[in-house]
Amino acid sequence: MANATILQPDIEFIRQIKAAGGDSLKKCYQCATCSVVCNLASENHAFPRKQMVLTQWGLKDQLLADPSLWMCHQCNDCSTYCPREAKPGDVFAALRSFSFKHFSFPSFMGKALANKAALPALFLVPMLIIFAVLLSSSSGNFGYLFHFTGEVDYAIPFPHGMLDAIFVTGNILVFFFIAFSLLRFWKGLKSNDPDAKGPGFIPAVIATFTELGTHKKFNQCESEKSRYLGHMLMFYGFIGALTATALNFLFTTIIKWMGSPWYIPSPVEFPNPIKLFGIAGGVAMLIGGWLLIRLRMSGDDDAGKSDYHDWLFLIVITSVALTGMLAWILRIIEIPILAYFDYYAHLVLVFFLLWYAPYSKFGHMFYRTLALIYAKSNGIDKPRKL
Template sequence: MARAMHLDPDLDFIRQVKKAGGADLKTCMQCATCSVSCKLAPPDRPFPRKEMAMAQWGLKEALLSDPDIWLCHQCNDCSTRCPRQAKPGDVLAAVRSMAFRHYAFPSFMGQALASPAALPLLLLIPALILLGVLAVGSQGEFGYLFAGSGEVDYAHAFPHGLLEMLFIGGNLLIFAFAAVGLMRFWNAMKAHTPAGMRSPGFLAAMTGVAMEILPHSKFGQCGESKPRQLGHLLIFYGFIGAMITAGLALFFTIILETLGSPFFLHSPIDLPNPIKILGVASGLAMLIGGGMLISRRLSGDSVSGYQDWLFLIAITLVGLTGMLAWALRLAEIPVVAYLDYYLHLVLVFFLLWYAPYSKFAHMFYRTLALVYARSSGRELVSQAASAAPVAPQSKPAAA
């Protein structure tokens, strides 16, 4: 017997989805071509058809808590084959950008990172803090910053110990805020998950997700947007490499020196030291990967919202200014080198301090959604459905 359902459409949510990149949402006629076309959609309750229906009806809470929006990697095979050009891939991308804003803590930060009008203020905060660091390091003597030639000593202008205190302290606070948002998201997924699913266990699910994320294997299954896999890998490993480089530099140049160890390294670390090699390779990876993805978006690969461009431009500029800081130090051009290094630091702190509220948050929310999908048995049900034998059809009786 059919069960009655009470729907409470959120019309403002529908408008927000359309504004965020799902402008063609209402052209969807629920033909399911998208779900059939998607190589990543599981056979059991496949996406994105049901998500398109929820978005059309304005079912905000159900849609934002749906882990399947994160199983989508925006291959855009569905958008290419859609007979009505409803662009399901872009709709789900818009919903994802709204999801981490919805669960963000504090919530006003999620709204701020989504607003171009707030960008000057958001940049001004790390810019002023770093000017304070510069004032402390320079001790009232700023003439060296404007020299046309001569030695460049970034550690003098921006004391690394003070920078690390800001970096570590700020990140601890930000990770605590991120944990609140992620816990909200996890609880919302639990509340909207159908009952009766078997679980492989959290640790087993985490291991499986890690093995999937490290090679970005899902991107490799895409059709239309498969070339994005390399760009994403370069940015992913470039950023990880840059963080490892910063950690190793902190350990060898500051911590070991403080401990009086004979193995400490003098700053700056230069080639052919392995730490510097890793740093240069990481910077180049971010620069090349960011350039590849920006080029694809400029070619119309997919609809790009404000947050897409903000993240891509910021992380590409981090790679560019980082490489320039090294080159300008070697070229001994202080007036340009210090300005470039200052901009580099502003961009780094901008990316990290606002990570839970920008598109950077995709890394956290997608990982958590993938872990939840596995630990709740979502993939087990899907695999069982796909492996089940199809019963042969009986022949009609002869007349």
């Protein structure tokens, strides 16, 4: 007698995927049109048909360990052509959002970031920490903040030393939390049994970073090409702004501390190349954010559904760029009351973006990178011969 396979569906998992945008899941009748039209599905690892049925069956562990989830760029070609109006692109997005919660360390943070009701408390933490900086630098005397004209110096209410200490400590902590979360994810990926041989780890790392850097896969999708430009601008804008911040920290803090003559005595001013770099990054992020928000607001079926994770990440990262640019403009035109309020909001948003990165959609860049490295090193994502 043949051995029977007993499936143990996770009903709560199915409910959560449906609630997170995968509500069309049950419409799928396994015709496989989606796997045929998906330009990103690989030769030996077609998706998303198989993952649709695995999700219907609630096979959570098998799905979350599947690198295909991260090889998908939610172009929604599959959803466009599905004869049953099931939306595999949205189901994949819901599965990816579930991954942030599932692999997160500490796990309560993953649950908090996935829960709308926890949002005020999540914002309250950075608001209180940054307010404590303001309180200690001002000794309770806030009068100088409420002027409508005059010079703006952010270092008075928000001293660099205090901010650096908070952000550097926090970022080190976040780095370890990300590493723990990704270790869990990597173990899951390795539970797969790849049926093909790949080029090995180092070539896979090089190929992954080349693919991410060029956004090549975004361009292979048919239905929704406008995400390519928006995502590209956001991606490089963020890298530019982050690099400018790091260089600013290097020249004004580390080099000063070392007593080097290269120390720049004031925050890097326009038209200093570092400042120009930061401004270019901020502008690119703003344009990219606006393009992506406009696309999601269009309600166009090709754009796919936007869940809570999508909106939270997009609004926070675009607001970081907006408040950062405003902080620069308001300092130049010298409106202290608006400048200080805006800078406070900017610091709170930066804190939110970076410190909650492993648990929000921001985490997708770590998970996708790792999944692509795994897929490439094991020969899972060989391009399909058409």
